[in-house]
Amino acid sequence: MLAKPFRIYIIATEESGDVLGADMLIELRRRYPQAQIAGIGGEAMRLAGLKESLFPMSDLSLMGVAEILPHLPKLIGRIHQTAQDIKDFDPDIVLSVDGPDFCFRVQKKIKKYKLKAKQIHCVAPTVWAWRERRAKKIAKFLDGILCLFPFEPPYFEKYGLQAVYTGHPFLTRLLNKKGRRPTSILGQASKVQTIGVYFGSRSQEIKLHAPIFAEAIALFLNYAVRDYRIIVPTFAKYEDEIKEAFEQAGLTADIEFVTDKKKRESVMPYLDYALAASGTVGLELALCEVLHCIGYKTSTLTYTIVKNLVKTKYAHLANIIMQDEIVPEFLQNDCTPQRLADGMMSLLDNAEKQEKGFKEIKSLMKTKRTPSQTAVDFIEDVLSS
Numbered sequence: 001m002l003a004k005p006f007r008i009y010i011i012a013t014e015e016s017g018d019v020l021g022a023d024m025l026i027e028l029r030r031r032y033p034q035a036q037i038a039g040i041g042g043e044a045m046r047l048a049g050l051k052e053s054l055f056p057m058s059d060l061s062l063m064g065v066a067e068i069l070p071h072l073p074k075l076i077g078r079i080h081q082t083a084q085d086i087k088d089f090d091p092d093i094v095l096s097v098d099g100p101d102f103c104f105r106v107q108k109k110i111k112k113y114k115l116k117a118k119q120i121h122c123v124a125p126t127v128w129a130w131r132e133r134r135a136k137k138i139a140k141f142l143d144g145i146l147c148l149f150p151f152e153p154p155y156f157e158k159y160g161l162q163a164v165y166t167g168h169p170f171l172t173r174l175l176n177k178k179g180r181r182p183t184s185i186l187g188q189a190s191k192v193q194t195i196g197v198y199f200g201s202r203s204q205e206i207k208l209h210a211p212i213f214a215e216a217i218a219l220f221l222n223y224a225v226r227d228y229r230i231i232v233p234t235f236a237k238y239e240d241e242i243k244e245a246f247e248q249a250g251l252t253a254d255i256e257f258v259t260d261k262k263k264r265e266s267v268m269p270y271l272d273y274a275l276a277a278s279g280t281v282g283l284e285l286a287l288c289e290v291l292h293c294i295g296y297k298t299s300t301l302t303y304t305i306v307k308n309l310v311k312t313k314y315a316h317l318a319n320i321i322m323q324d325e326i327v328p329e330f331l332q333n334d335c336t337p338q339r340l341a342d343g344m345m346s347l348l349d350n351a352e353k354q355e356k357g358f359k360e361i362k363s364l365m366k367t368k369r370t371p372s373q374t375a376v377d378f379i380e381d382v383l384s385s
Helices: 015-031 043-048 065-089 100-111 134-138 153-157 169-175 203-223 236-248 261-270 280-287 300-309 317-322 337-349 351-365 371-384
Strands: 007-012 036-040 093-097 118-122 144-147 162-165 193-198 228-233 255-258 273-277 291-296 329-331
Touching (some): 007 065, 007 100, 036 065, 100 118, 144 153, 144 371, 193 261, 193 280, 203 273, 255 261, 280 317, 291 337
């Protein structure tokens, strides 16, 4: 068991990791109220007990080779700064969440300090998709890894790294809901069906996806024989850019932006359809049983490199789990307004395959305890080993 009080150093690099980290901090503080917490995080972790982030988490919200390279000197500086801060804080545990490009470099660096801290990472890298040799490398500097998918632990355990399937936190929240509510989560009872549009969470994703997705929705609405209400869950800082894209696409439909954090999280289960940027949001939509398709566009350099490395046939996690394209994927050159609109139209007539697949995925991923409870149980086991 952990000593009381004990010291936790936690690192998140973007909002999804911030939310995961916050869930674990809440559970840790429930069991150990006197815990001292330091690290890097955003608003969710601040509310969960991280009094001050070492530096703004937004400094680390980059992705893709072409996007990272211009900022490399600053990122290297942040790695050194974080490692030194961990050394000075002298924690019992260093818990990093997602963001492997940054977090693994920090974890590897502090391993050389031979601190007392146990080193654990949450959100296993997708070694089953590409660069499987990473599992062997990270086993040399991590003491444990938390996996969001049930098929992941064996990839790491075979190299002697302790691993556990915690479950997906969004699924846990979803399973507490009793069916789909017929009225809008936003407070308006309406028979008009809703379409959620998820443009992405990073500025580069918004820049590339906004004009494409907006035009795709405009085309879809022109083809459809009924009215739809457009819901755009996003961050307030992106609202103007997305609005402009819809205006340029000539869209006059009822569009509602959801920028409040709690509403962004709660609106998803009550959507009828969605168009989303490829990523974790796709699996969340699947777990909510929302019919959808995905698109994604990145720089040519990043796409070329990733395409040559990835060994999975699909991009969407639901498709990977089912080993079948139950969710239409439109990536890079296929990510065009016309193809996305056609993909959305296909959902109107071919819903059964998605609905059946989504139910199977939910059954596979169901757990007895919440992800944060399982994670902290595992952390305690690692600390006592």
